[in-house]
Amino acid sequence: MADLDRSSDDVSTDSKDGDSRDSKMDFSGDEEKLITRxxxxxxxxxxxxxxxxxxxxxxxxxxxxTSRYSTSE
Structure with a gap:
């Protein structure tokens, strides 16, 4: 049972990890062009x-x- 609790904690920690956000922020060149267009x-x-x-x-x-094209005003 303790293992179950620990694994659920690991999942919630992983979802908050900066690495998962960084991987989502990796846009392909085609995606970048499409977003710009x-x-x-x-x-x-x-x-x-x-x-x-x-x-x-x-x-x-x-x-x-916003992270790529925002300007400080």
Whole structure:
């Protein structure tokens, strides 16, 4: 039973790990080009852009765009 509790803790810790977020932030060149094209067409309509990229959420794409192209004003 203690093993069961420990494994569930490991899962929750892994999901919060920075590594899993970094791997999701690895966008292919094709994805980057598509995001840029779609952004130029529709603006910050992240769900619409995410609908064109299988396996990506609107939040991931917005986070990617913000980290890559945000400007300090």
């Amino acid at each position: 779609m952004y130029n067409l529709v603006g910050e309509r992240w769900p619409l852009i995410a609908g064109r990229i299988p396996g990506r959420t609107a939040e991931e794409i917005e986070r990617y765009w």
